[in-house]
Amino acid sequence: MSEHNIASEEMKFPNALQKLCLLGPFLYLPDCSVLPWPLFAGTLAILSLGLMASIVVITVLITNHSSNQGHQSLPALPNNTTSQRDCYNGTCSENWIWSRGSCYYISKESKPWPNSQAACKKKNSSLLKIDSREELESFLKYLKASYWVGLSHNGTAGPSLWEDASALSQDKLTVINLSHKGNCAYFGMGLYVFYEHCDASNTYICEQMAM
Incomplete structure (x- = not known):
């Protein structure tokens, strides 16, 4: 087909199609004079802002919906006993460790037992009292x-007492009572308590209720 024939074929298109002009990558208008470029650009900007606002609103709605579902799926904290409630209550001061409603200070310095006791009192606390096997298993075993610890006795035949004068419960704690050792107790690896001379230097643990 000659160039003259091709030109003749192109002239056969309707006048409406001949007047199409490109105003954007995918946008055609019948007549470029109908919508000036500045007006078109402003219109396109407004449409873009509207689209962005719609995306933001949808994103916020989806986020809130997911957050509400997350809160609904959280398990309820146990509250049937006081000991269980204590596991989830209170906070501790800096350098103290929280566990099961109590705060623990683990010393780095070594002191004799009486000096360790005095150091804990200065911190408004007392030497560690082991109240249960759960306390051992959840924290101290690590x-x-x-x-x-805050356990001592007056002699080989005397009872072992905590600082608050309560007696040691043998079913909660295993004490290795060596007759040739002293009267002050320390907690060692293996979940056992041993007696040592009170003037020996050792690290110590202070305990107080979480605030």
Whole structure:
């Protein structure tokens, strides 16, 4: 087909199609004079802003919906006993460790038992009192050293007492009572308590209720 024939074929298109002009990558208008470029650009900007606003609103709605579902799926904290409630209550001061409603201070310095007791009192606390097997299992078993605790006795035949004068419960704690050792107790690895001379230096653990 000659160039003259091609031109003749192109002239056969309707006048409406001949007047199409490109105003954007995918936008054609019948007549470029109908919508000036500045007006078109402004219109396109407004449409873009509207689209962006719609995306933001949809994103916020989806986020809120997901957040509400997350809160609804959280399990309820146990509250049938006081000990269980204590596991989830209170906070501790800096350098103290929280566990099961109590705060623990693990010393780095070594002191004799009486000096360790005095150091804890200055911190408004007392030497560690082990109240239950759960306390051992949840926290103390992870310690890798020995520490003074608030347990002592007046002699080999005397009862073992905590600082608050309560008696040691043998079913909660295993004490290795060596007759040739002293009267002050320290907690060691293996979930056991040993007696040592009170003037020996050892690290210690202070305990107080979480605030």
